[in-house]
Amino acid sequence: MKKSRLGAALGLLGALTLPLAAQAEGKISIAQQFGIGYLILHVVKDQQLIEKHGKAQGLDIEVDWRTISGATAMNEALLAGAIDVVSAGVPPMLTVSDRTRGRQNVKAVAALGSLPNYLLSNREEVKTLHDLSDKDRIAVPAAGVGFQSRTLQIETARLFGKDDFQRFDRISVSLPHPDATVALTKGGSEITAHFSSPPFQYQALENPRVHKLISSYDILGGPATFNVLYATEKFHDENPRTYRAFYDALAEAERIIKADKAAAAEAYIRVENSRLPLDFVRRIVEDPEIDFTITPQRTYVYAEELHGLGVLKNKAGSWQDYFFEEAHGTPGS
Structure with missing residues (x-):
């Protein structure tokens, strides 16, 4: 009888601890590429916004920043589990999202801004x-x-x-x-x-x-998202508080940039150790063609066009199909 009660207790303990182990929170690795198109991430890093929003949720988040050039390397690192969140243009995100549908289910986290190339x-x-x-x-x-x-x-x-x-x-x-x-x-x-x-x-x-x-x-056909951040469904689902802190940090970085673009330009130079003249960077940040926003713009143009060319196998019904739900409250496209 005692053994039976002990076994039940151990079974209950195991049931309680397993979900906690599966949702080990407090770590995030992020990879970005070169250029001012990643200004939102520069401000997040400079102001330690992920750590700030983590603390608001009772988490001490350890952030690992990486720099990788090219979408192919980004996607390989993401699917290998070497990086939690990667960044690249809209088409590479759509491609890996399309190819991992029903498996890793990669989706976009947020846009990083609309910038002409x-x-x-x-x-x-x-x-x-x-x-x-x-x-x-x-x-x-x-x-x-x-x-x-x-x-x-x-x-x-x-x-x-x-x-x-x-x-x-x-x-x-x-x-x-x-x-x-x-x-x-x-x-x-x-x-x-x-x-x-x-x-x-x-x-x-x-x-x-x-x-x-x-x-x-x-x-x-007009202003359109250049880069996006994206992750696997596993990371999104197993780290809800870390993910939320990250998304909130991105949203705050957008507000910071729009409130003081001159300071944002300084943050870029500081984080990148850039030798570019401050006035040159400020002109770019203040360029009316550029909008540093986490709201996706014209991403669905890519989804439709690339599906029509046969690059994407699955046809998206809307931009929300390939963005995680935290972004759905934005007036995206």
Whole structure:
């Protein structure tokens, strides 16, 4: 009889402790790429906002910040469980979300802002996409699969037909934005074009030999989300308080930036140890084309277009299908 009661007690103890073990809270690893497009994360890090919102929930959160270049490496790290939350353009997020449906169920956490990306060239005779040829090499962070390549594929399909949407993939080269900017502005290398992002595109345009061919806003029909944060369903579900603290930190960072853009520019330089002049960074942060917001904008354009091209297998009903519910209260698109 005593053994029976002891066994029942141990069984009850096990039932009580197992869910707690499965929801081990208080740690988060976050990976970002290069550029001012990650300003919201720079402010989160600078102001220790995750830690702040964790304490509000009774948690001491340990935050591990990483820097990774390119969507392919981001997705590999996420699916391997090496990183909890990664960041990349909307198309790479949609691709990994589509491919993990019914398994890891990757979804977006929040947008990181709407920023135009410019396709630049240093060849005077190249005025439009029609002028690009095998003489050119287009630098992008992740050739064929990243934000810039997918955006270019959408426009290419419109200009040359859906069967030829990968036309420019064969002349694209994977190169981090900082290296691509140097190659484009110095000249003398195989890189003659760069699908860039802030602040690198503005640096490059200070060179008289560099000019803009097209903007991502032109392709998408207006202001559109550049980068997003995304995670697996497992991390989201097993760490509800840590996740909530993270999301609240992002929301506060947006408010901080909009309240004082000059201070936000200083935070960028501080966190990045950037050598860029403060006035230059401030002009970018204050650019009316740019909106540092966690609300997704025009992400569904990508979902529809990439599904039509066969890149995405599953058709999303709305933008909320590929964002976790915490973001659903925003007026997203």
